[in-house]
Amino acid sequence: MDEDARPAELQALGTEECYRLLATQQIGRLGVNAENYPLIFPVNYALDGQVIVMRMDAGTKLAAADHANVTFEVDVIDQRTRSGWSVLVRGLAEEVTSGHRAQLIERTKASGVEPWAPGEHGRWVRLIPHAVTGRRIVPGRLPPAFGPGAYL
Amino acid sequence: MDEDARPAELQALGTEECYRLLATQQIGRLGVNAENYPLIFPVNYALDGQVIVMRMDAGTKLAAADHANVTFEVDVIDQRTRSGWSVLVRGLAEEVTSGHRAQLIERTKASGVEPWAPGEHGRWVRLIPHAVTGRRIVPGRLPPAFGPGAYL
Numbered sequence: 135m136d137e138d139a140r141p142a143e144l145q146a147l148g149t150e151e152c153y154r155l156l157a158t159q160q161i162g163r164l165g166v167n168a169e170n171y172p173l174i175f176p177v178n179y180a181l182d183g184q185v186i187v188m189r190m191d192a193g194t195k196l197a198a199a200d201h202a203n204v205t206f207e208v209d210v211i212d213q214r215t216r217s218g219w220s221v222l223v224r225g226l227a228e229e230v231t232s233g234h235r236a237q238l239i240e241r242t243k244a245s246g247v248e249p250w251a252p253g254e255h256g257r258w259v260r261l262i263p264h265a266v267t268g269r270r271i272v273p274g275r276l277p278p279a280f281g282p283g284a285y286l
Numbered sequence: 287m288d289e290d291a292r293p294a295e296l297q298a299l300g301t302e303e304c305y306r307l308l309a310t311q312q313i314g315r316l317g318v319n320a321e322n323y324p325l326i327f328p329v330n331y332a333l334d335g336q337v338i339v340m341r342m343d344a345g346t347k348l349a350a351a352d353h354a355n356v357t358f359e360v361d362v363i364d365q366r367t368r369s370g371w372s373v374l375v376r377g378l379a380e381e382v383t384s385g386h387r388a389q390l391i392e393r394t395k396a397s398g399v400e401p402w403a404p405g406e407h408g409r410w411v412r413l414i415p416h417a418v419t420g421r422r423i424v425p426g427r428l429p430p431a432f433g434p435g436a437y438l
Binding site for chain 2: 142144160161163165166167170171172173174175176203204205207209211213216217220222224250251253271
């Protein structure tokens with residue numbers, strides 16, 4: 135390897151930076167406890183401020199997520215440079231139903247998220263964050279042209 | 287949209303296909319229950335047959351994963367065509383220690399997985415599958431040139 139090698143570096147990301155990164159992506163992974171496992175489902179999403187809005191059908195995933203502690207993970211990782219970032223949101227998931235305030239229902243739908251997977255995904259779910267953490271692996275051993283900005 | 291539009295299609299993947307897909311990637315997401323949440327951590331991995339081999343440090347993640355029900359999720363999703371695949375492995379995670387058979391230790395290390403993140407990641411962890419499921423979203427509304435093979 136390069137004689138001028140720098141080691142890779144792990145940086146913690148602030149909350150603001152985490153949300154800025156979340157806004158750049160459309161697919162994340164929902165973590166819910168169900169069937170004795172911490173299940174992970176890829177899902178597309180949109181942001182309503184700091185709330186993550188998703189669509190899903192009325193199956194196991196929604197039943198397990200509704201009013202439960204869930205997580206939502208988003209990452210962008212470059213296998214070539216072995217660098218990238220990941221953000222993990224911990225929060226409470228809640229299905230938006232007709233019992234909610236009209237204003238909340240409107241805001242949720244205005245996020246514009248549409249289900250990609252075929253089938254019924256009529257239910258709207260909001261993930262209200264309790265905490266957001268993130269980290270970035272800054273590549274070592276690479277010239278400045280492949281600096282941390284390259285994988286945004 | 288195209289008048290000849292086909293709807294997107296969701297296909298369940300067989301076990302063999304799931305492992306074939308897992309072998310094409312290097313980064314997945316480990317799901318572990320810790321701190322009252324189903325936490326999700328991106329991690330690089332290698333396969334030893336059907337066992338997933340990972341490296342990690344001696345922190346919260348390892349403590350929560352060792353001898354516990356965990357999951358491992360890998361996906362490749364194309365935002366442009368809104369299609370792709372995901373595989374979810376449910377299993378038991380176990381740290382490989384000097385108490386294990388020498389042959390198992392050798393096989394594990396022979397998988398060649400190296401930690402990408404900086405810092406101490408000296409511990410070896412094997413995830414022994416209980417069940418593997420996967421699905422593929424075949425894009426609709428696209429000509430054959432962008433068929434399901436395009437995102438492998």
